[in-house]
Amino acid sequence: MRAEDIHPAGLRPGDVLRGGAVGLRTRPLRAALSALGIAIGIAAMVAVVGISSSSRADLDRTLDSLGTNLLTVSPGRTMDGGLAKLPARAEDMVARIGPVASVSAIGRVADANVYRTDRIPAAETGGLAAYAVRTDLPAATGARLRDGTWLNAATARHPAVVLGATAAERLGVGRAAPEVRVLVGGQWFTVVGILQPAPLAPELDIGALVGWPAAQDRLGFDGHATTVYTRSADAAVEDVRSVLGATANPAAPNEVEVSRPSDALAAKRAAGEAFTRLLLGVGAVALLVGGVGVANTMVISVLERLAEIGLRRALGATRGHIRTQFLAESLLLSALGGAAGALLGAGVTASYAASQSWPPVVPVWTLAGALAATLATGTLAGLYPAVHAGRLPPTTALATP
Amino acid sequence: MIELTNVTRTYAGGVTALAGVSLTVAAGELVAVTGPSGSGKSTLLHVLGTLDRPTSGGVRIAGYDVAALSDAGLSALRAHRIGFVFQQFHLAGGTTALDNVADGLLYTGLRRAERRRRAERVLHRVGLGHRMEHRPHELSGGERQRVAVARAVAGDPPLLLADEPTGALDTASGAAVVELLRELNGAGTTVVVITHERELAAALPRQVRLRDGRLEHEGTVHGT
Numbered sequence: 197m198r199a200e201d202i203h204p205a206g207l208r209p210g211d212v213l214r215g216g217a218v219g220l221r222t223r224p225l226r227a228a229l230s231a232l233g234i235a236i237g238i239a240a241m242v243a244v245v246g247i248s249s250s251s252r253a254d255l256d257r258t259l260d261s262l263g264t265n266l267l268t269v270s271p272g273r274t275m276d277g278g279l280a281k282l283p284a285r286a287e288d289m290v291a292r293i294g295p296v297a298s299v300s301a302i303g304r305v306a307d308a309n310v311y312r313t314d315r316i317p318a319a320e321t322g323g324l325a326a327y328a329v330r331t332d333l334p335a336a337t338g339a340r341l342r343d344g345t346w347l348n349a350a351t352a353r354h355p356a357v358v359l360g361a362t363a364a365e366r367l368g369v370g371r372a373a374p375e376v377r378v379l380v381g382g383q384w385f386t387v388v389g390i391l392q393p394a395p396l397a398p399e400l401d402i403g404a405l406v407g408w409p410a411a412q413d414r415l416g417f418d419g420h421a422t423t424v425y426t427r428s429a430d431a432a433v434e435d436v437r438s439v440l441g442a443t444a445n446p447a448a449p450n451e452v453e454v455s456r457p458s459d460a461l462a463a464k465r466a467a468g469e470a471f472t473r474l475l476l477g478v479g480a481v482a483l484l485v486g487g488v489g490v491a492n493t494m495v496i497s498v499l500e501r502l503a504e505i506g507l508r509r510a511l512g513a514t515r516g517h518i519r520t521q522f523l524a525e526s527l528l529l530s531a532l533g534g535a536a537g538a539l540l541g542a543g544v545t546a547s548y549a550a551s552q553s554w555p556p557v558v559p560v561w562t563l564a565g566a567l568a569a570t571l572a573t574g575t576l577a578g579l580y581p582a583v584h585a586g587r588l589p590p591t592t593a594l595a596t597p
Numbered sequence: 598m599i600e601l602t603n604v605t606r607t608y609a610g611g612v613t614a615l616a617g618v619s620l621t622v623a624a625g626e627l628v629a630v631t632g633p634s635g636s637g638k639s640t641l642l643h644v645l646g647t648l649d650r651p652t653s654g655g656v657r658i659a660g661y662d663v664a665a666l667s668d669a670g671l672s673a674l675r676a677h678r679i680g681f682v683f684q685q686f687h688l689a690g691g692t693t694a695l696d697n698v699a700d701g702l703l704y705t706g707l708r709r710a711e712r713r714r715r716a717e718r719v720l721h722r723v724g725l726g727h728r729m730e731h732r733p734h735e736l737s738g739g740e741r742q743r744v745a746v747a748r749a750v751a752g753d754p755p756l757l758l759a760d761e762p763t764g765a766l767d768t769a770s771g772a773a774v775v776e777l778l779r780e781l782n783g784a785g786t787t788v789v790v791i792t793h794e795r796e797l798a799a800a801l802p803r804q805v806r807l808r809d810g811r812l813e814h815e816g817t818v819h820g821t
Contacts, residue, residue: 204672511675512672514672
């Protein structure tokens with residue numbers, strides 16, 4: 197017989213798995229604790245990505261429903277630094293731009309504060325403002341009523357007011373009714389409606405909105421719009437934007453500020469992404485610590501099982517067989533932790549999203565990433581102990597009782 | 598079956614465990630290796646079992662030149678040609694007798710079902726057919742050692758090495774294990790038993806006595 201005639205047999209996958217599970221079966225508590233480290237790391241990362249994805253999905257849904265074709269025109273500053281005014285005809289001019297579908301406006305009523313009753317000290321304005329509004333405002337801004345009705349041609353002339361969401365809350369007005377009145381600019385106005393929060397026109401939230409004619413007749417409103425809202429066809433938004441300033445105030449186009457409120461929401465999203473990356477880093481640190489825990493468990497496992505290693509070598513295990521067994525154990529530990537962590541992270545995402553009324557979203561790439569991170573951690577943590585176990589001389593291993 | 602030619606084994610630090618041992622064991626023999634503690638018995642068993650390589654000298658086991666085999670080759674040789682029985686049994690706790698024996702065939706490349714089938718057969722052969730589903734802590738010492746013997750011979754190795762197989766057993770259990778080794782030898786297996794019990798050694802057909810790493814005496818011990 198020649199030396200080449202004898203070769204070690206390979207292990208079957210099932211036997212590798214069973215061999216890797218020996219440590220888990222004989223020391224379940226330790227296995228569970230070291231897998232827990234991995235689970236926490238993976239759960240943190242999955243939850244961070246899941247929650248930020250859910251938040252983004254919610255923002256996208258909001259933008260979809262509100263539309264991104266809203267542009268606003270406001271007066272800026274004059275050349276000498278004073279507050280500019282929009283010309284009284286600004287609305288008409290803007291409405292003449294071809295692609296503009298709808299136009300509306302509000303005008304800040306100077307020096308008109310809003311109080312619940314006449315007994316409130318004058319200084320406690322609550323940061324609320326009075327606005328003269330056009331009756332077509334809801335269509336242009338996407339503002340929706342929570343209670344009551346919007347102003348119509350008749351109520352716009354009467355002392356009737358619609359409160360923004362924050363304004364209603366600060367004033368303590370829960371519903372619109374004929375007997376519910378608030379003091380606007382020193383006069384009593386009946387609350388006919390309360391708005392829901394308006395994400396694209398946040399200025400409405402803190403406003404007491406009265407009809408344009410009523411503001412002029414009763415509050416001394418000067419008739420100059422302070423914000424003009426326009427909706428245009430989606431494809432034409434940029435074109436409209438480029439001519440909007442000059443159209444609203446042909447005499448001094450530099451004194452006009454044009455903005456797209458949906459951009460602010462998108463910017464909020466970008467800011468959230470930066471924060472997400474930071475939290476993801478924290479999750480990665482947790483995973484690293486978990487990996488160290490698994491490595492520690494594996495090193496101890498090898499030390500405790502010297503006799504078993506010696507026996508296996510005597511039974512014909514090669515260095516590779518021993519290495520494979522301990523690497524499989526490390527991977528199995530990490531995989532169990534990773535699976536538990538992914539479930540936990542998805543659960544945290546789902547419950548947090550539910551509490552915020554967001555659509556729960558856990559991107560598939562997150563789970564794939566979690567799997568990859570888990571296997572990488574398991575390999576790194578198990579490599580040294582496995583190689584060490586494989587290199588142990590069989591006699592040394594057997595000499596240990 | 599075994600051919601040792603002038604084998605020495607020196608450990609780091611200058612300790613000489615084997616100092617030129619030449620020994621030939623033919624197929625089908627039943628040999629006792631005796632000697633006091635520190636005489637090199639364990640080292641000899643490790644060299645015979647290819648768990649350790651000699652510092653110098655030639656070793657041929659079951660027709661293979663150990664020096665010419667890689668570590669993987671030696672592993673395969675152990676898997677297919679050599680069975681081990683240890684004083685401490687080395688059974689896996691929490692694992693049934695059947696699976697302990699079946700795991701002895703783990704590195705032979707056989708399927709699990711076949712390993713278990715053979716394990717069942719060999720357990721019957723060692724008289725433990727009724728103990729297959731018992732775990733080591735539910736077995737007596739003698740039964741445990743018989744499970745260990747079953748594991749060693751499950752793959753039908755031509756060579757069986759036993760290191761103090763009765764060292765942890767009472768006399769009756771020890772005698773049963775020796776009887777089992779005799780039976781296996783009768784069926785054709787070459788058996789080498791390392792022991793410090795003279796009585797046990799004297800009952801075997803051939804004795805080899807080691808002292809200070811050298812073969813001191815060969816033949817039949819007559820109470821010297």
